[in-house]
Amino acid sequence: MTEWIATRAEGEKQLAAFAPRMGRRYANGRNTDQGAGRHTAVSVLSPYIRRRLVLEADAVAAALAAHGPEDAEKFVQEVIWRGYLKGWLERRPQVWASYLRGLDADLAALDRDRRLRRDVERAISGQTGLECFDAWATELVEIGYLHNHARIWFASIWIFTLGLPWRLGADFFYRHLLDGDAASNTLGWRWVAGLHTRGKPYPADAQNIAAFTAGRFTPRPSDLAEVTQGLEATEPDGLPSLLPLRAVTTPQPGKPTALLITDEDCRVEDFDLSAIDIRTTDTLTTSHLRSPLPVSDLVHAFEAGALTDAALRIGAAPVTLHAADPTALAKWAAASGATQIATPYITTGPLRDFMDDAAPSLARAGITFCEWRREWDAAIWPHATAGFFKVKQNIPRILNQVFPA
Numbered sequence: 001m002t003e004w005i006a007t008r009a010e011g012e013k014q015l016a017a018f019a020p021r022m023g024r025r026y027a028n029g030r031n032t033d034q035g036a037g038r039h040t041a042v043s044v045l046s047p048y049i050r051r052r053l054v055l056e057a058d059a060v061a062a063a064l065a066a067h068g069p070e071d072a073e074k075f076v077q078e079v080i081w082r083g084y085l086k087g088w089l090e091r092r093p094q095v096w097a098s099y100l101r102g103l104d105a106d107l108a109a110l111d112r113d114r115r116l117r118r119d120v121e122r123a124i125s126g127q128t129g130l131e132c133f134d135a136w137a138t139e140l141v142e143i144g145y146l147h148n149h150a151r152i153w154f155a156s157i158w159i160f161t162l163g164l165p166w167r168l169g170a171d172f173f174y175r176h177l178l179d180g181d182a183a184s185n186t187l188g189w190r191w192v193a194g195l196h197t198r199g200k201p202y203p204a205d206a207q208n209i210a211a212f213t214a215g216r217f218t219p220r221p222s223d224l225a226e227v228t229q230g231l232e233a234t235e236p237d238g239l240p241s242l243l244p245l246r247a248v249t250t251p252q253p254g255k256p257t258a259l260l261i262t263d264e265d266c267r268v269e270d271f272d273l274s275a276i277d278i279r280t281t282d283t284l285t286t287s288h289l290r291s292p293l294p295v296s297d298l299v300h301a302f303e304a305g306a307l308t309d310a311a312l313r314i315g316a317a318p319v320t321l322h323a324a325d326p327t328a329l330a331k332w333a334a335a336s337g338a339t340q341i342a343t344p345y346i347t348t349g350p351l352r353d354f355m356d357d358a359a360p361s362l363a364r365a366g367i368t369f370c371e372w373r374r375e376w377d378a379a380i381w382p383h384a385t386a387g388f389f390k391v392k393q394n395i396p397r398i399l400n401q402v403f404p405a
Contacts, residue, residue: 004047004144004178004298006305008267008313011048015062018043023067027074032212033147036139042147046179049082051306052265052344056083057376057402064399076399077392080380082184084391086347087377087384089183093348094240099167099186100353106165107292116164123162124172132209132217133157144178144298149212155192156204161225166193176296182349194230197387198238201230242385251276251342251370258338258367259316260329262286262351263303265344266310271372273314280336281316283307286323289350323351326358330365340368345377376402 021041029041048054056079063072063079089096110117121127124141126134136154140146146154151173158169170189174180187196194201203226206219251257259281261268287295287303304320311318321332333341341362346352355369362369379401383391391398 004302004305006047006051006053006302007309008048008053009309011045011054012058014043014045014048015054015059018045019062019066022063022075023071027071030074030078031149032214033150033216034214035135035216036143039145039147044145046082047145047302049079050179050181051263051303052267053306053309055267055270055374055376056080060399061403076395080391080395080398081388083376083380084384084388085183085187086181087381087391089187089348090245090381091242091384092240093243093352095190096182096186096348098240099170103167103171104292106167109165110168119162120164120168123158123164123169128162130157130161130219130223132213132219135217140173140176141296144176144296144302146177151188152192152202153204153209155189156202156227157224159193159231160201160227161204161223166190166231171291171293175291175293176299178299178302180290180299181347183347194232195235198232199230201227203227245381248345248373249368249370250372251340252368255340256336256338258282258333258336258341260284260341260343261307261310262343262346263306264346264351265374266306268310268344269314270374271344276340276342279338280332281311281314282319282321282332283311284321284323286351286354289323289354323354326354327361329358330361330367333362333367334365339366340370342370342372345371345373 022043026041026043032041034040043059045054045059049056049059059079060072060076063075066072067075069076110120123133124137126137126141128134133154136146136150139150140154155166155169155173158164159166166189170185173189174182174185177185190196192202204224206221206224210218253275254277256279257276259268259273259276259278261281261283263286285300285303285307287299290299307320308318321328329341346355359369379398380391383394383398
């Protein structure tokens with residue numbers, strides 16, 4: 001089993017080690033899934049970037065410094081793609097709410113339907129008889145990571161060949177991926193299903209799988225469904241309306257503050273902590289919120305390590321709160337005499353839902369919930385209104401905003 005060390009130091013060590021391969025070698029080799037423990041053509045930094053133990057801006061800066069804008073173009077685009085997905089879901093949070101409603105319905109069907117339970121269990125335990133799919137299911141559960149190409153092949157087979165509800169597959173990923181986040185996971189599965197880029201589902205192709213697994217897997221064309229139509233008929237109203245970005249209340253200097261660290265962003269030291277009167281600092285464990293079903297021990301362990309590291313780096317005792325009772329946040333902050341909670345921005349997803357549930361009790365206690373939004377997000381999200389092309393066109397402007405001359 002791969003050993004994951006969830007610290008900023010380890011993430012930055014891996015970033016430095018991969019920097020020489022962020023140029024043409026990455027562009028030429030990134031699509032090939034070499035298998036568990038052999039993902040040398042890709043950075044495998046995503047669990048660190050997901051929690052901002054490594055910053056997207058630092059990864060892009062390393063690529064540009066080592067290779068220049070032309071050779072680093074593909075790596076830079078892939079890092080920005082993640083920001084695009086987060087921004088897209090920030091502009092359409094209704095899609096996340098719809099996913100949750102659909103998942104509840106799918107889980108209820110799973111309880112009722114013995115045949116569906118059998119088929120899903122075979123899929124998640126790697127017992128479908130389709131060698132490539134079963135290997136990916138096993139790798140995901142045992143290691144907590146999958147190559148991106150394997151993720152989309154897996155999702156396509158789950159949806160179109162096995163005929164299983166896409167949200168149950170997305171939930172399986174979300175419960176096990178160390179880099180799982182609401183935007184990348186939900187929108188990735190929707191993209192494969194033909195719901196994100198409507199009418200353009202992604203077909204898993206036998207020849208493509210053989211070519212980009214270096215011949216490790218050679219499924220027959222007849223093993224895979226021919227995909228002629230996506231699932232857009234299940235959402236006849238199309239995509240919801242675009243909403244403005246959520247307004248942010250920034251921490252007020254000098255006010256008594258409860259500093260909250262979550263695995264949304266484990267680099268609180270990047271913000272001006274000296275400007276606020278910190279009365280208490282706690283970490284908040286939230287990985288269990290990803291699903292009504294049990295979340296992988298690997299995910300919980302990585303979160304715990306990242307939060308402990310984040311607290312220790314700013315000289316705080318790693319005291320941990322557990323996201324269970326939303327009213328507990330107000331009680332925690334009030335007990336220290338704080339009148340505001342400060343934390344890095346929390347994006348659309350289960351933790352944002354938890355914070356929304358906590359809002360009434362915070363208001364009653366007179367505690368303001370405040371967030372810092374990073375320049376990286378502020379630069380990308382306004383462009384994340386449709387497909388990635390608009391963001392891609394604006395990459396020079398985005399980089400100029402993030403890295404001003």
